[in-house]
Amino acid sequence: MADRGRRQALVLILCLIELSAVAGQARYSIPEEQAEGSFVGNIARDLGLDVARLISGKARIITKGGRQYVDLNKDKGILVIKERIDREELCGKTTPCSFSFEVILENPIQLYRVTVEVTDINDNSPLFPKDEISLKIAENAALGTRFSLENADDADVGVNDIQKYTLKPSDHFKLEVQNQPGGGRFVEMVLQNPLDREKEETHSLVLIASDGGEPRRSGTVRIHITMLDVNDNSPVCSQAVYKADVKENSPEGTVITTVSANDADKGVNGEVTYSIAHVAKETKQLFEVNVKTGEIKVAGKLDFEKSKTYQLNVQASDHGGFSDTCKVIIQITDENDNVPTIQLMSFSNSISEDSPPGTTIAVLNVDDEDFDGNGAVKCSINSDVPFKVESSLTGYYTIVTEDFLDRESIPEYNLTITVSDQGSPPLSSSKNINVKVSDVNDSPPKFDHSEYSKAVAENNSPGLSVFTVSASDADWGQNSRVSYFLQERDINGLAVSLLVSVNSDTGVIHAVRSFDYEQIKWFEFNITARDAGSPPLSSVATVKIIVQDQNDNPPQVLYPVQTGGSLVAEIVPRSADVGYLVTKVVAVDVDSGQNAWLSYKLQKATDRALFEVGLQNGEIRTIRQVTDKDAVKQRLTVIVEDNGQPSRSATVIVNVAVADSFPEVLSEFTELTHDKEYNDNLTFYLVLALAVVSFLFITCLVVIISVKIYRWRQSRILYHSNLPVIPYYPPRYSDTLGTGTLPHVYNHEVYRTTDSRKSDMKYMQPMCQSLVSVDGAGDDVPEMNNSLSLYSFGQTYSSVL
Ligand SMILES: *[C@@H]1O[C@H](CO)[C@@H](O)[C@H](O)[C@H]1NC(C)=O
Ligand SMILES: *[C@@H]1O[C@H](CO)[C@@H](O)[C@H](O)[C@H]1NC(C)=O
Numbered sequence: 108m109a110d111r112g113r114r115q116a117l118v119l120i121l122c123l124i125e126l127s128a129v130a131g132q133a134r135y136s137i138p139e140e141q142a143e144g145s146f147v148g149n150i151a152r153d154l155g156l157d158v159a160r161l162i163s164g165k166a167r168i169i170t171k172g173g174r175q176y177v178d179l180n181k182d183k184g185i186l187v188i189k190e191r192i193d194r195e196e197l198c199g200k201t202t203p204c205s206f207s208f209e210v211i212l213e214n215p216i217q218l219y220r221v222t223v224e225v226t227d228i229n230d231n232s233p234l235f236p237k238d239e240i241s242l243k244i245a246e247n248a249a250l251g252t253r254f255s256l257e258n259a260d261d262a263d264v265g266v267n268d269i270q271k272y273t274l275k276p277s278d279h280f281k282l283e284v285q286n287q288p289g290g291g292r293f294v295e296m297v298l299q300n301p302l303d304r305e306k307e308e309t310h311s312l313v314l315i316a317s318d319g320g321e322p323r324r325s326g327t328v329r330i331h332i333t334m335l336d337v338n339d340n341s342p343v344c345s346q347a348v349y350k351a352d353v354k355e356n357s358p359e360g361t362v363i364t365t366v367s368a369n370d371a372d373k374g375v376n377g378e379v380t381y382s383i384a385h386v387a388k389e390t391k392q393l394f395e396v397n398v399k400t401g402e403i404k405v406a407g408k409l410d411f412e413k414s415k416t417y418q419l420n421v422q423a424s425d426h427g428g429f430s431d432t433c434k435v436i437i438q439i440t441d442e443n444d445n446v447p448t449i450q451l452m453s454f455s456n457s458i459s460e461d462s463p464p465g466t467t468i469a470v471l472n473v474d475d476e477d478f479d480g481n482g483a484v485k486c487s488i489n490s491d492v493p494f495k496v497e498s499s500l501t502g503y504y505t506i507v508t509e510d511f512l513d514r515e516s517i518p519e520y521n522l523t524i525t526v527s528d529q530g531s532p533p534l535s536s537s538k539n540i541n542v543k544v545s546d547v548n549d550s551p552p553k554f555d556h557s558e559y560s561k562a563v564a565e566n567n568s569p570g571l572s573v574f575t576v577s578a579s580d581a582d583w584g585q586n587s588r589v590s591y592f593l594q595e596r597d598i599n600g601l602a603v604s605l606l607v608s609v610n611s612d613t614g615v616i617h618a619v620r621s622f623d624y625e626q627i628k629w630f631e632f633n634i635t636a637r638d639a640g641s642p643p644l645s646s647v648a649t650v651k652i653i654v655q656d657q658n659d660n661p662p663q664v665l666y667p668v669q670t671g672g673s674l675v676a677e678i679v680p681r682s683a684d685v686g687y688l689v690t691k692v693v694a695v696d697v698d699s700g701q702n703a704w705l706s707y708k709l710q711k712a713t714d715r716a717l718f719e720v721g722l723q724n725g726e727i728r729t730i731r732q733v734t735d736k737d738a739v740k741q742r743l744t745v746i747v748e749d750n751g752q753p754s755r756s757a758t759v760i761v762n763v764a765v766a767d768s769f770p771e772v773l774s775e776f777t778e779l780t781h782d783k784e785y786n787d788n789l790t791f792y793l794v795l796a797l798a799v800v801s802f803l804f805i806t807c808l809v810v811i812i813s814v815k816i817y818r819w820r821q822s823r824i825l826y827h828s829n830l831p832v833i834p835y836y837p838p839r840y841s842d843t844l845g846t847g848t849l850p851h852v853y854n855h856e857v858y859r860t861t862d863s864r865k866s867d868m869k870y871m872q873p874m875c876q877s878l879v880s881v882d883g884a885g886d887d888v889p890e891m892n893n894s895l896s897l898y899s900f901g902q903t904y905s906s907v908l
Pocket of ligand 2 (some may be wrong): 594596631632633647651
């Protein structure tokens with residue numbers, strides 16, 4: 108350019124120097140960018156020269172330095188474009204733009220100046236230095252803030268130069284273009300609406316520069332605006348209120364819920380931290396919030412029974428001090444964690460067995476701190492007891508009897524009270540109570556047997572303990588303490604208490620006296636067993652004492668009567684045949700059974716060959732024909748034995764006279780008596796001595812017994828119902844007794860003859876007789892009166908004594 112400028116200056120100077128020599132000049136105007144050969148001007152005509160002159164004058168163009176854009180067509184006398192002309196290259200922004208050259212002719216030299224003006228065409232577009240402009244603008248930039256933009260350039264000039272800038276879109280920015288004094292332009296973008304990164308993070312704008320050419324040309328530059336974040340937003344909780352349920356007793360660390368807050372800002376400005384604010388200290392200890400994530404966890408022991416709901420305020424803050432508070436309502440849900448409790452409000456551990464059904468024994472209070480089903484309690488007791496649970500008020504139960512109780516069958520009950528709630532799983536607890544049934548005297552004593560029977564041998568020692576009755580009483584304590592009492596009654600006129608006594612504590616029955624079978628064969632009495640309850644209860648048992656016979660009585664000979672001195676003899680006629688019944692020994696034994704089963708034997712006899720004695724019946728019969736040689740006086744000793752162990756016996760002497768007439772007998776017997784006395788002298792004294800000793804002893808005994816018996820008899824009325832069977836003697840028999848003879852006609856069958864066992868029963872009864880016979884036996888010299896009184900016994904016995 109500078110070069111070109113210099114060249115132009117040189118041309119100018121040449122022109123000025125040679126101006127005087129210049130014959131004429133021409134001026135043309137052509138647009139730039141004409142193609143080569145394009146017509147510029149008809150120089151021959153314009154200069155007034157003809158073509159021949161041009162040729163002769165060897166016309167040529169002289170360009171002073173620089174390029175030759177135009178050529179001369181001498182034949183036509185016209186100027187044409189020799190080289191394409193770029194106005195912008197030739198002149199730049201200078202206007203108007205022209206170049207000059209000379210056309211020189213020789214012969215004569217003629218110099219002509221030609222000036223060609225080059226006009227602009229719009230062949231250049233506005234051009235920005237960069238395709239894109241990047242801007243970073245803080246979102247909080249103030250309105251009116253200016254941002255200068257680079258301006259575009261257009262090589263064209265004039266109207267073809269940049270005429271206008273436009274900015275699209277223009278919602279936030281407007282364009283201001285200022286023309287500078289130096290001719291340049293200053294393009295600025297002015298913020299006219301606030302920006303928000305949170306709405307639009309980037310903005311893309313296009314700046315268009317347009318020229319005024321025809322056609323119009325334009326250039327663009329893209330403007331890329333990146334918003335810079337400013338902490339201008341608070342965190343915002345995503346929910347105003349958070350609600351969450353958590354079970355009580357949840358372990359620490361259990362996540363309850365997560366709060367979250369959003370901060371529209373970016374990066375550090377959008378980081379939110381969480382914390383629990385404005386809450387009671389206790390609550391704060393139960394929960395923790397994760398600073399970064401907002402997760403709320405259990406941090407302590409939650410107890411539904413303490414608090415059912417908690418409210419937390421969780422503050423969400425960003426680093427710029429903006430914050431929001433999220434409300435968190437935490438509901439604690441109930442867990443069945445409380446065992447129901449039983450409290451005995453009142454309880455009597457003893458209940459009387461006569462309590463009616465429905466009697467209350469205990470009042471319970473049952474409680475469960477849990478909620479709803481977890482706290483709904485049921486109360487029950489074991490089913491094997493006659494008690495039931497009744498609910499009175501809520502939470503209160505009574506235990507009542509369901510039935511009558513009987514201490515004697517079940518004296519105590521173990522009740523297990525169970526309460527359980529309806530949680531899942533249910534919790535329960537139980538309590539054991541022991542109920543004692545207290546005794547009421549409702550059971551009478553009970554004897555082992557209702558009837559006792561005991562055999563006691565007679566002649567027992569007084570005071571003998573016979574046996575023991577015992578009664579038990581199912582009751583308890585005093586109510587079961589049994590005492591025994593003898594019921595007084597008369598036994599054959601004798602008070603039973605004189606026979607037996609009972610130990611009231613032990614029930615041992617003692618014999619008060621020695622029993623005599625011959626007097627009392629058995630007796631019955633009642634024993635009362637009575638407990639010590641109030642009122643007392645009693646029961647009765649009947650005791651039968653059977654007195655057993657002992658062989659304590661010797662047989663007693665009733666006939667023939669032993670008179671001692673008197674002479675009694677049976678007369679056997681010499682004509683008597685074999686088997687003649689001489690007499691019959693009659694004996695009784697007051698014992699019974701074997702003890703009274705008598706047998707008769709011949710012990711001694713004058714002539715053993717003549718008589719025999721019936722073993723069973725005591726009949727004395729001849730066993731051979733009586734002869735004249737046989738002595739008149741025959742003396743037989745018959746021994747009567749009972750069958751007892753040991754056996755007792757009695758002897759009887761039977762005198763038999765074998766004679767045909769009484770005087771014969773008499774004379775013989777007087778002699779006989781003397782003889783006998785003589786013969787038996789020694790024996791007699793021995794017997795006498797023995798008898799005296801025995802007599803003294805027996806007399807003492809008899810006196811003692813008699814006195815006792817007498818007293819007893821006095822207190823007693825003989826009962827007639829039990830009259831003994833008295834041996835029956837026909838009146839004739841007793842009448843003739845006085846004479847000392849016994850007629851042959853008497854009833855043998857009265858006595859035990861063949862089988863004394865068969866007649867036992869007849870001899871069971873006459874107990875009083877034995878006394879007589881004992882007395883009589885003791886008497887060495889039984890008298891007729893004695894025997895008499897025996898036969899009339901029953902009516903006159905006591906008078907005999
Ligand atoms: C009741 O319980 C006690 C003690 O556990 C026991 O000794 C007794 O035998 C029980 N009674 C009944 C009737 O089960
Ligand atoms: C014993 O008592 C009963 C009634 O309890 C009575 O029937 C009976 O006759 C009594 N027996 C005697 C021997 O007292």
